[in-house]
Amino acid sequence: MQKFRITGGLSLKGEIEVSSAxxxxxxxxxxxxxxxxxxxxxxxxxxxxxxxxxxxxxxxxxxxxxxxxxxxxxxxxxxxxxxxxxxxxxxxxxxxxxxxxxxxxxxxxxxxxxxxxxxxxxxxxxxxxxxxxxxxxxxxxxxxxxxxxxxxxxxxxxxxxxxxxxxxxxxxxxxxxxxxxxxxxxxxxxxxxxxxxxxxxxxxxxxxxxxxxxxxxxxxxxxxxxxxVPIYDRIEAGTYIALAAITKSKIKIKGVNEEYLRPIISKFYEMGLKINFDGSDIIVDGNVDLKPINIKTLPHPGFPTDMQPQFMSLLSLVSGTSTIVETIFENRFMHVMELRRMGANISIYDRVAVIDGVKSFVPSRVKATDLRAGAALILAALSCKGESEITDIYHIDRGYAQIENKLKNLNAKIVRIDE
Missing domain, CATH: 3.65.10.10 (Enolpyruvate transferase domain)
Known part of the structure; x- marks a missing residue:
């Protein structure tokens, strides 16, 4: 078993490349x-x-x-x-x-x-x-x-x-x-x-x-x-956009398809995030005050359920109240308990999550309950000052290729450790 040890609170910069989907x-x-x-x-x-x-x-x-x-x-x-x-x-x-x-x-x-x-x-x-x-x-x-x-x-x-x-x-x-x-x-x-x-x-x-x-x-x-040659991974790209937003960093993401990203991008725009497309690259400037929004997961071209946990991490730090309605999977709020351990203020009513924004997460030891939940926890850990640990990262390895190496290229402090 392995875990990630993350020292967060740093401003990230540089380029990160998206893998095939x-x-x-x-x-x-x-x-x-x-x-x-x-x-x-x-x-x-x-x-x-x-x-x-x-x-x-x-x-x-x-x-x-x-x-x-x-x-x-x-x-x-x-x-x-x-x-x-x-x-x-x-x-x-x-x-x-x-x-x-x-x-x-x-x-x-x-x-x-x-x-x-x-x-x-x-x-x-x-x-x-x-x-x-x-x-x-x-x-x-x-x-x-x-x-x-x-x-x-x-x-x-x-x-x-x-x-x-x-x-x-x-x-x-x-x-x-x-x-x-x-x-x-x-x-x-x-x-x-x-x-x-x-x-x-x-x-x-x-x-x-x-x-x-x-x-x-x-x-x-x-x-x-x-x-x-397979297409780029739109969920991985969306995860890195959320990373720039949650750490208030300016980064370039290489390997995107604007058309395939539209359901995700539209929600980032609604929040007020600055995103500029340049062919298959995008530059995201996260140093802005974001607005709360409401999300409902739906089959494509609706908002993808695979981006729901990452948005929940981001919305947890946005002043005001946001809601997420999960219509695809009945058990996709398992990450809520882990985000609460980090200080998030989230209430669950059946398939509806109500998120009241807090000022910051608290570094903690948490568990990746599934693939996208693990990505959400990485975002939360990188956003807050101090040292966090994420266990059960085999879930993350299922869908994010060499993620710690990619994040290190952005100046993130993340190491993989054998438990």
Whole structure:
């Protein structure tokens, strides 16, 4: 077990670079299962989640070579075969469940354990299974394991009761090699869905409408290898914007997409933060008095739930009363208790958080309860004078590549310590 020791209260300066999107590269890696040729993914982030899903593919006899020096991932599924996947690997990370669609599409069967990941809500898999069933799959659940098979997947129209990102991705991958046309109605619109479609189309797939609520997939018989660079991580970029604001610092963030950041940026603008775009870079001047705001998390293009904890840290230091309504995950306020340990004044009413601003946080020993909660605690610790410790940082390592090294480049005092 490791922890971060942070000495906060310092003004930060310099440049920080955003990595490729975790939520983009994971389904892209899963999609390489669809072809028996080599796929090359450039600029892959060195994350625990990436390591886990690569191990999942290796357990299927996929040749996975990771060049961490040049950040190039080479994946060749020519010799792969459909096996029972390791329960431990699948339970480590929810995104491992994304192999279900491509395995079914290529091999006609799959056996996958129920997924794990951050304990922020139920996140049921019923939408995944409902959609795959509509394509002709036979499904059974035995001892916590999903067993699924189909002699042939046939295109169909699937309506998702909720625009689930994971279900949309699994259905896109399953339908890619299915016979005929598949239409996904009420599909997720996240930028990561667009990136997955670009990747599969580069392999020879035929996907239209990604990024809208109606996605059409025309099945093809075979795919080929492709070279691809994933999009920047909009949540990581948003986290660093919040960092500049909470530490009242001026920093440059390299590697952003203004269009994909709009739901997040609009709230920073509403607070009065100074942000200037320069191509794929932005300069954030946090030395301003911010205003309280109200936030409601929603599927894209609404405000992303993955930025809710970081905004809660920031709003805790904004004079006045702010509110956050969490509509996506029913258990995503676990970081509130940890922020309270640091002096935050936050009240919870079911899925509504009422935040009354305080002058400063108090350095404390706190625990990262999940990935984004850990990011929120880093922000809080860097904002207050004194020494704080954050434990259970393995959660943070799942989604922020080498974060302590990036923060050190901004003059932050943060060290990783073995407990």
């Amino acid at each position: 975790k939520n983009s590269i994971l389904p892209i890696i899963a999609a390489t299962i669809l072809c028996d040729d080599e796929c090359v993914i450039e600029n892959f982030p060195i994350l625990e989640d990436v390591s886990v899903i690569c191990d999942v593919l290796r357990s299927l006899n996929v040749d996975v070579k990771a060049d961490v020096v040049d950040s190039i991932l080479k994946i060749n599924g020519k010799s792969m075969h459909s096996l029972n996947l390791s329960e431990n690997l699948i339970r480590k990370m929810r995104a491992s469940f994304l192999v279900l669609g491509p395995l079914l599409s290529r091999f006609g069967k799959a056996r996958v354990y129920m997924p794990g990941g951050c304990n922020i809500g139920l996140r049921p898999i019923d939408l995944h299974l409902k959609g795959l069933s509509a394509l002709g799959a036979d499904i059974s659940i035995v001892d916590g394991c999903v067993e699924i098979s189909a002699k042939k997947l046939i295109g169909s129209t699937v309506y998702l009761d909720f625009p689930s990102v994971g279900a949309t991705e699994n259905l896109i991958m399953a339908a890619t090699l299915a016979e005929g046309k598949t239409v996904i109605e009420n599909a997720a619109k996240e930028p990561e869905i667009i990136d997955l479609a670009i990747f599969i189309n580069g392999m020879g797939g035929d996907i239209e409408g990604a990024g809208t609520s109606r996605i059409v997939i025309h099945g093809v018989k075979k795919l080929k290898g492709v070279r691809h």
